[in-house]
Amino acid sequence: MTEEEPDWQTVKSELLEGVLKRGAMVARVGDPDLLADVAPGQRPSDLLPQVKSMIVLGGSAPRVGEWNSPRAEVLETVGTSDRMAAIGSALARQIEERLGYYAMNVPTSTDQDDKPFLDFTAAAVAAGAGSPSLAGPVLHPEHGFVYLTVILTSLPLPFDGPIEQPACPAPSCVEMYDQRGVTPCTDVCNIDDGGCLGGQIQDGLVIGRRYDANRCRDRVYHYWVPGYQAVLEKVLSEPDVERRKMMLYGSYFTRTMWSITYSNVSQGQCFECMRVCPVGAENRMLK
Numbered sequence: 001m002t003e004e005e006p007d008w009q010t011v012k013s014e015l016l017e018g019v020l021k022r023g024a025m026v027a028r029v030g031d032p033d034l035l036a037d038v039a040p041g042q043r044p045s046d047l048l049p050q051v052k053s054m055i056v057l058g059g060s061a062p063r064v065g066e067w068n069s070p071r072a073e074v075l076e077t078v079g080t081s082d083r084m085a086a087i088g089s090a091l092a093r094q095i096e097e098r099l100g101y102y103a104m105n106v107p108t109s110t111d112q113d114d115k116p117f118l119d120f121t122a123a124a125v126a127a128g129a130g131s132p133s134l135a136g137p138v139l140h141p142e143h144g145f146v147y148l149t150v151i152l153t154s155l156p157l158p159f160d161g162p163i164e165q166p167a168c169p170a171p172s173c174v175e176m177y178d179q180r181g182v183t184p185c186t187d188v189c190n191i192d193d194g195g196c197l198g199g200q201i202q203d204g205l206v207i208g209r210r211y212d213a214n215r216c217r218d219r220v221y222h223y224w225v226p227g228y229q230a231v232l233e234k235v236l237s238e239p240d241v242e243r244r245k246m247m248l249y250g251s252y253f254t255r256t257m258w259s260i261t262y263s264n265v266s267q268g269q270c271f272e273c274m275r276v277c278p279v280g281a282e283n284r285m286l287k
């Protein structure tokens with residue numbers, strides 16, 4: 001007697017309903033084959049050869065109070081991506097232990113040469129968890145910026161597929177670009193004025209996006225591993241004992257150590273481009 005094939009749509013609905021109850025705001029399934037063209041080593045099958053579907057979860061955005069704090073440092077230090085990773089790990093365990101299929105919550109840390117293990121943007125776009133933005137992060141049309149986690153599995157779940165209408169540029173950004181030649185994100189971090197972002201909008205689409213990754217990274221991660229390495233290099237070449245002490249016990253190095261040992265402290269992005277983005281802005285306002 002052959003084993004009856006499960007109703008994969010029902011399996012999918014139960015799994016996704018579970019993660020939505022646990023706190024994810026977005027839960028979609030994508031076809032891993034849509035990532036066939038990404039860099040070798042960052043494709044789903046490079047991580048899990050048995051992969052048949054990718055579950056992409058999004059959520060855990062900063063709280064509304066944090067978005068609205070006049071102190072930029074508040075947003076910089078409230079990275080909450082680990083909450084999504086915890087939900088992803090629980091889902092992977094559920095798939096393996098209850099259903100008997102392979103599942104991997106892709107590490108959100110970086111691999112060799114500081115590269116991600118997976119092209120998270122491509123995975124999110126393939127599943128329809130959002131669309132790429134001029135500012136960089138994937139934006140969900142309703143929720144805007146969300147942290148992402150991706151679970152690769154050998155479960156053959158039905159795919160949701162990419163969204164039809166990209167979230168970026170928002171209609172108000174197109175209007176602003178037509179009037180001033182900038183959008184909220186390129187205005188606040190303009191690549192031609194010491195910032196990191198630039199690009200044009202033509203026929204409602206972003207074209208010729210410009211992004212200074214090194215400058216952005218410097219601002220985003222300046223208290224994390226690169227900050228630690230930069231101070232260490234300076235300390236090792238500093239001959240003056242007192243100056244060496246000042247460098248090691250000063251606030252910059254202390255915060256750097258906090259950010260490494262407590263992981264998410266001071267390693268969120270600087271967020272200024274997202275703070276001004278109109279996508280999901282209504283969720284960042286309360287009374």
Ligand code: SF4
Pocket residue numbers: 135188189195196197215216217219220269270271272273274
């Ligand atoms: S995260 Fe900050 S530095 Fe990077 S592009 Fe956005 S506003 Fe600019």
Ligand code: SF4
Pocket residue numbers: 133134135136167168169170173183184185186276277278279
């Ligand atoms: S502000 Fe947001 S929606 Fe507007 S162009 Fe920038 S990333 Fe896109």
